Amino acid sequence: MAKTKNAKRGLSVRSTSITGKTGLAKQKNLKPEHTRQIIRRFHILQKNKHTILTRLGISAASVEDQNYDSIRKEGLYQTEFKNFKVPAKYSDNEVYRIDSGLTKSDLTRVLARIDSEIEQRGGIDVYQSASTQGQNGKxxxxxxxxxxxxxxxxxxxxxxxxxxxxxxxxxxxxxxxxxxxxxxxxxxxxxxxxxxxxxxxxxxxxxxxxxxxxxxxxxxxxxxxxxxxxxxxxxxxxxxxxxxxxxxxxxxxxxxxxxxxxxxxxxxxxxxxxxxxxxxxxxxxxxxxxxxxxxxxxxxxxxNGKTSKNAKFPKKELHSGSQRNNFCITL
Structure with a gap:
């Protein structure tokens, strides 16, 4: 099969910056703890971005959605994107709370900050480098x-x-x-x-x-x-x-x-x-x-080659506790 680079761009593919920048250079020789911090943070950013895009009615399967491009050209988005500064310490990371009562303007501001943070942290290249080092045989x-x-x-x-x-x-x-x-x-x-x-x-x-x-x-x-x-x-x-x-x-x-x-x-x-x-x-x-x-x-x-077409596994709470995560797989 012929390789078609970025033929369909998912959420994990870095979009072109409104500033024209392509992100930071790949990081090398990361310490294990820094590697884990990068991977954890990137997962959080992508998850929150997916939620916002869904709320805005934007296709989560492609960041080339015209509605997404339109939002990125808005003054509100550009101002928020350019003014956002990533904290030096991961412990000072902003917690993006995406409540149900957020307006479109609120969601646009949070989306801009998330996109800005992804770019300032080096985008998919740095995440990929961290993942590669994390799985290094050594x-x-x-x-x-x-x-x-x-x-x-x-x-x-x-x-x-x-x-x-x-x-x-x-x-x-x-x-x-x-x-x-x-x-x-x-x-x-x-x-x-x-x-x-x-x-x-x-x-x-x-x-x-x-x-x-x-x-x-x-x-x-x-x-x-x-x-x-x-x-x-x-x-x-x-x-x-x-x-x-x-x-x-x-x-x-x-x-x-x-x-x-x-x-x-x-x-x-x-x-x-x-x-x-x-x-x-x-x-x-x-x-x-x-x-x-x-x-x-x-x-x-x-x-065994036999897949049930009627199987349904909805999202439901199996274990209570305030310290638990929200990971889930549903059919």
Missing amino acids: RGGDSSKKLVEWLRLDGYQAKLQNVNALEIGCLSPNNVISIAGIFSSVCRIDLNSQDPAIEQQDFMQRPIPTSEAEKFNLISCSLVINFVPSHKERGDMLVRMTKFLKKPKNGSLSSLFLVLPLPCISNSRYFDNDRLLEIMSALGFVQTYSYEAKKVAYWLFDW
Whole structure:
């Protein structure tokens, strides 16, 4: 498939600045704590931006929406954008409260500040650099090590004959999944590729396969779904993955490797491991392995090829507590 750079720009792709600037240079040799601060802050900014765009009736799937461009040209937006100054310390970050009573002008002001902060912090390039360093093998962050460890167990050895993989959100073409020698080919995609071996593409915009030959024996989705802005879109992404997996035949490999931050299942009001397994079961997935590390959780699911079209999992409170997060996946 030919690479079409930024053919469809999602929320995670940096838009052109009204000041003409392209953001700060990529940061190198970040300390682990600084890396985590960048990633956490960027996730918050993107989530809040998605909420505002939705309130304003702007397509969250494309920041090239004409209504978005119109707002960015307004004097109110430009003044707020240019006057906003990012605090030097992450502990002094502004908390963007998007209450239901905010007017369009209020939302425009907050949107301008968020866009300004994203640009001043270096945009997607700095976030991507932080993510890449966070998953650097020297820091023990390459999640595909756990996948390869599981695939080399007896239960999978017989299935690994001429198998291919799709890696969503790939940060490096030299990670363990690529160099382990298990897969005959690995298709690597990411919203903002930083390597020619990684195709720049939004998985939600990738054409649906028209034949089994275009599908994959395994999909790797590591620390991606938690970055999708809304609970509905996260569910949509899981459903879409089933359209890219090969039908399991005669014990052939048809699997999904999923990684989420541990708080998504351990400290959410609306989500936990049981709810994840219920959703995955409805989509035809059976958990074969799972592991909870200090900060992330891993799962390997086998797909049986049968997806329930009537499954519904709405957002509802499962656990109370003021210190819980709001992560959720719905169908």
